[in-house]
Amino acid sequence: MFAFFIVLIFGFHFQTNQFKYVGVTKCVSSCHKSERQGKQLEIWKNSKHSIAWKTLETDAAKIIAADKGYKEMPTEIPECIRCHLIGRDFTPEDLSATFEIQEGVQCESCHGAGSGYMKMSIMKDVNKSIENGLIIYKEINKLCINCHNENSPIKKDFDFESSWDKIKHYKP
């Protein structure tokens, strides 16, 4: 009985630290799309972030990968996946069944895995959300540089001001 209790406590701690990526569909199912909320869905959908995974399926991507000496398809190469999906390495356990890889760089790629903070009761409270996995940025630039940097085989110059202007999605 005592041992069972220990396992319960341990299991609980493990779970609360293990936030999962739930996918853009969950983020926008009832929120984050209306004019009043700031049309986050539409702005993201119209940005290139939403096609970042599909880009890895193109011939251009295959040529880049082959030039770098890879034999695999770009969608199977961790280096490419890192920047074209959630901005870090991960294991299948980090993704919940609702997460769709094809949606590319999505809400949680920037805001953090959402399984813990997606509940309305938590989301309403910024501090509670942060405790449950939401990431807030003091310097937004640093978030972008995680993927927009010289390790990209494309290496376009990244101008933060004009780039953020294209994708920002504040509440009006």
Ligand code: HEC
């Ligand atoms: C998880 C990685 C990742 C993060 C974080 C990220 N981006 Fe991107 N971004 C990409 C990828 C990959 C593309 C290319 C998508 C494509 O064309 O398929 C891209 C494309 C873009 C584009 C379109 C560029 C073009 O040539 O038209 C803009 C603008 C942009 N990002 C802005 C930003 C800004 C601003 C930030 C920070 C707030 C940011 N990104 C953070 C990965 C990321």
Ligand code: HEC
């Ligand atoms: C360090 C992050 C990073 C890595 C690693 C990365 N990419 Fe990208 N990729 C980007 C960003 C950011 C862009 C958008 C271009 C820009 O605006 O700089 C991009 C754009 C692209 C594009 C579209 C170029 C265009 O003209 O629209 C292709 C194709 C691409 N990447 C393929 C790959 C392949 C294949 C790999 C693996 C070998 C890879 N990328 C690895 C960040 C990365």
Ligand code: HEC
């Ligand atoms: C490329 C990174 C990136 C992506 C993708 C992204 N966001 Fe954001 N978002 C940010 C940044 C940076 C801010 C500014 C606040 C902050 O630092 O957290 C922000 C702000 C917000 C805000 C607060 C707006 C306000 O005025 O208070 C909401 C809500 C939001 N994002 C929802 C979403 C949703 C929903 C998606 C997906 C449809 C999404 N974001 C995709 C980076 C991103």
